[in-house]
Amino acid sequence: xxxxxRTENLGSRPDFNLQTTPLMVGGxxxxxxxxxxxxxxxxxxxxxxxxxxxxxxxxxAQLSARRLSGRGVGYWADGKGDERxxxxxxGYQLVGLDAKTGRPLKDFGVDGVVDLKRDIDxxxxxxxxxxxxxxxxxxxxxxxxxxxxxxxxAIPRSYRNAKGYIRGFDARTGKRLWIFH
Numbered sequence: 001x002x003x004x005x006r007t008e009n010l011g012s013r014p015d016f017n018l019q020t021t022p023l024m025v026g027g028x029x030x031x032x033x034x035x036x037x038x039x040x041x042x043x044x045x046x047x048x049x050x051x052x053x054x055x056x057x058x059x060x061a062q063l064s065a066r067r068l069s070g071r072g073v074g075y076w077a078d079g080k081g082d083e084r085x086x087x088x089x090x091g092y093q094l095v096g097l098d099a100k101t102g103r104p105l106k107d108f109g110v111d112g113v114v115d116l117k118r119d120i121d122x123x124x125x126x127x128x129x130x131x132x133x134x135x136x137x138x139x140x141x142x143x144x145x146x147x148x149x150x151x152x153x154a155i156p157r158s159y160r161n162a163k164g165y166i167r168g169f170d171a172r173t174g175k176r177l178w179i180f181h
Contacts, residue, residue, distance in 0.1 A: 036090065050102075064091055
């Protein structure tokens with residue numbers, strides 16, 4: 001074993017069910033980790049944490065249908081030096097980060113964040129709306145794809161329950177390009 005990345009310091013308790021699949025780009029591993037679903041960049045050679053990003057969502061995260069570390073991140077580059085990492089928070093928000101620094105992108109969404117509980121063709125409470133996603137965003141060309149999920153192993157509260165739609169967002173701006181009903 002060359003090194004281990006431990007999640008004990010990424011929340012009040014260790015991540016007992018780490019399911020992330022890291023992406024490696026240019027010798028850096030990008031992943032989600034920890035109780036608060038932090039996005040992290042790790043030096044693949046040494047295991048050193050290069051940067052970490054967490055969006056504090058308070059009650060929105062506490063009431064989420066999909067908690068813990070999530071399953072990873074998406075990566076996009078324009079081939080001219082603009083490299084981006086995307087992840088979905090526990091509270092169901094799409095975050096765009098500069099892959100080199102971990103800082104939120106000012107030109108993506110609102111200060112790097114697209115609220116996935118808005119602009120989805122249905123009324124959904126941003127805090128208590130029972131929809132989330134713990135999968136990694138998929139990047140296809142210039143589109144970031146995000147799915148939706150409900151509480152695992154539970155029956156919807158009613159037939160009027162929130163619908164889970166798949167959406168595509170522009171990787172540069174965060175603007176919704178399409179929605180699949």
